[in-house]
Every structure is written in structure tokens, then in C-alpha cells.
Amino acid sequence: MCVALKRGARPAAAVIAAIVTGLAVWLTWSTYGASYTKMGGALPWLHGIVDRPVLGIFIDPLASLMLLVVVPIGLLTVLYSTSYLTEKNREHPVGSEHYGRYYFWLLLFISSMVGVAIAPNFLQFFVFWELTTLCSWALISFHQNERSLRAGFKAILMTHVGSAFFLLAILILFVRTNSFDFSALGTLPDGLRSWVLLFLMLAAWAKAAQVPLQTWLPDAMEAPTPISAYLHAAAMVKAGVYLMARTVSSGWAIPPGMSLLMAGMALLTIFVALSFYFVQDDLKRLLAYSTIAHLGYVLLGVAVGGLGSTLGFQGGVLHIICHGYSKATLFFCAGTIAYVTGTRTISELRGLGRSMPLTATAFFIGLLSVTGVPPLACFWSKFMILSGAMRLSGPIGPLILVFILCETLISFGWMLYIGQKIFLGAPLAVVQVPSDPPRAMNATLILLMIGCVAAPLVGMPLVQLMGK
Secondary structure, eight states: OHHHHHHTHHHHHHHHHHHHHHHHHHHHHHTTTSOEEEEEEOOGGGTTTOOSOOEEEEEOHHHHHHHHHHHHHHHHHHHHHHHHSSTTOSSSOOOGGGHHHHHHHHHHHHHHHHHHHTOSBHHHHHHHHHHHHHHHHHHHTTTOSHHHHHHHHHHHHHHHHHHHHHHHHHHHHHHHHSOOBGGGGGGSOHHHHHHHHHHHHHHHHHHTTOTTSOTHHHHGGGSOHHHHHHHHHTSTHHHHHHHHHHHHTSSSOOOHHHHHHHHHHHHHHHHHHHHHGGGOOBHHHHHHHHHHHHHHHHHHHHHHHHTTOHHHHHHHHHHHHHHHHHHHHHHHHHHHHHHHHSOOBGGGOOOTTTTOHHHHHHHHHHHHHHTTOTTSHHHHHHHHHHHHHHTSSSSHHHHHHHHHHHHHHHHHHHHHHHHHHHHSSSOOGGGOOOOOOOHHHHHHHHHHHHHHHHHHHHHHHHHTTTTO
């Protein structure tokens, strides 16, 4: 009976994730092109100060786009995990006694990200923000060895630095305005508004692993690879950039100095992350530094939007969904490689393309997509960010263009070199394993390859409704 319940965790998780995905798609479709708010819960202890409800749901094009990232990729993570998380995994065998714990935290993680996406104000946003931190800690520490426990502790500690600043921003906002609304920031005096915005930026930098709070994310690769994929592609780190996108889109003017600070830190993060590409021998850590750089792209687009370019803001938000499906493809390929060979060390891998043609195809499609090769996903979001930047007055636009083109060329060359190194040439002894990945893993890769093409087709109509 106990064994049956443990093994039943996998189909139950898949069914729940599929239902939530269906609801997210229906909600997006039914509210398409409009904003919908449904408030249903008040806080009795704030009676006389805040008499209207503060708990509910808020759907607009930005929330819809976020839902189409966090929920479908969550479903694919569950689907992939049903085959990856088994005793046949050559890198990390996992027995059925751990299934319940794994799927509980994963489903709570997906639910928490849904809560972040549809939060109508900063207070509810913060509650689910903290839940994502708790879930990521539990899942990063899943294997419960010394390295994973240390990585989980580091992640929760560093992201809570940002959470402290987030809480401080909410407290200042509430004390001065008696409101938790996103738009209430616009009613603060200019100086205080800049401080609150700075605190929110610090929270976003910690959550999105931006300089100088980026070191927890590469260490978080101790998590099972499906969790690494979800953490990097759709959850946790995307909550940080979503916070800034939601803040900037709330209908009040961002001080130009704060937008320049955000843009400058984004560019710094992009190049710091790029500098770490060349010393990585762990495929997942390489992809982690790539994620740090691409979160910088999102914040760069948001900052350009704060400087007055709607097109730049739309590109930054579009990059959330384009990068999400592209990076999930790469991470799931890394998981498939480790599942079959027992290693993700780049120097130990060569010639995998002969025995794993589908994985090789998916990896190169993900690689070309994430580096911005047309007509794949990230080309369109990068193009919009750069076009928006070039519409700014002064030297800031050309400066951004030069920096980003240099990063793109270097990143493309190095990632292509790594892909060629892993999949082409004569196989090494360690990868001469007569084993094909299970069907669920292959199906996930096929769906994600489709996502690398379809993501901008889905996201573009939504972002075009923003800023109008």
C-alpha cells in the first residue's frame, strides 16, 4: 500500500500539473487583451486603515505572459521528471521513497509562481515570493548530501537578503500611503520613491542572481536537473525580473537615474557572467552563468522602458518567455546526457550525437535560440530590446548596442564550441553507453523545440498590448 502511494505520486503530479496548465491557458484566453481583477479577502487587523480587500487575483497581458511561462514549463518539468527521477538514472539514482517529497515541493513551487504572476499588489506578491524561496531551498537540497545542503542554505540565505529589502519597501509604502497597490509607488515623494525603488531593485537582483548577489545560482546546480531547468527557465529567478517589470508597468514615472542604474547593473551582470563561461567544465554551471546573463537582458529591457522606450520594455518582457523555453531545452538536454552517461563534465563528453541524435538536435536548437539566431525565439526579444535602446536620445542607445552585439558574438561562438565538443567527433569511452533516453524525456525535448519557435508567436501579441 505504501509503495503504491509512493509510485502514485508521479501520475498524480502529472494530472495536477496538466489541470493547472489548462486553467492557465483558459484564464489567459478568456481575459485576452484586457485587465481583470477579482478581490476577495481583507485583513481584519487592518480594519480602519485598509478597509478594502487586499487578497485576490489580477490578470493583464504581463501576468498572462508570465503564466504561459511558469505553468507549461512546470508541466514539462513534471513530465520529464517521471522518467528522470528513477533508479535507472546513472548520475543520481532516486528510489520511489523520495517521489512524494519531490513532487510535493515541485507542485508547490509551480503554485507559488502562479501566485506571483497573478498577485494584485505588493503584499500578496511578497507572500508567494517567499514561498518560491522555500520551495527552491527544499528542491536544491533534495539529494541531502553535503554539497546540496550547502547549496540550498546558500540560496535561501542570499535570496533572503533581497527579501529583507522587499519587506522594507512594502513597509515604507504602507506607512506613507495606507496601500499595498503597485500604483501607490507613484504617490510617494520623489526622493522616497527612489529609495523604495532601490530596495525593490535589490530584492530583484538577489532573486534573479544579478551582480553582486549572483553566486548562489551556479551552486544551485546541485539540484536534480529538472529542478535546475524550472528554476532557471521559469521560476524563482524569473520572479525577480517579473517584480521589476510589474513595478515599471504600474503607471508612474520611473526616475531616470534609477533606470540608468538598472541598465548599468544589467550590463555589468551580463559581462561578469560571460567572463565565467570560459572556465566551466560542468555543463549545468555553464548554463547557469548563461541564465544570469539573460536575466540581465530582461532587466536591461525593463530599464530601457523606464527611460521612455515602450519597445525596449516590450522586448525585455518578451525575453522572459523566449529565454524560458530556450533555456529549458538546454537544461533538459544536460539532464538527458547525465541520465545516460552518468556525467555532465564537458571534458569527459564527446561524440554523443551518434547515439543521441534527438538530444543533439534539441541542444543545438536551444543553443541557437538562446544566443539569438533568427528565426528562433530570443532573436526577436533581443532585436526589440536593441531597437528600443536605439530610440533613446543621447549616447546610451549606441553604447548598449555595441555592448550587446559583442556579448552575443562571444556567447554564440563559445556555446557553439561547447555543443560541437560534446556532440561531434569520436565518442570517448565514458559516453559509449548503449542506452536511449526514456520516451517521456524525448517527448519533453520535442515539445521544447517547438517552444523555441512558438514562444515569440505566443508572446508577441501579449507584449504589444503593454505600455498602451
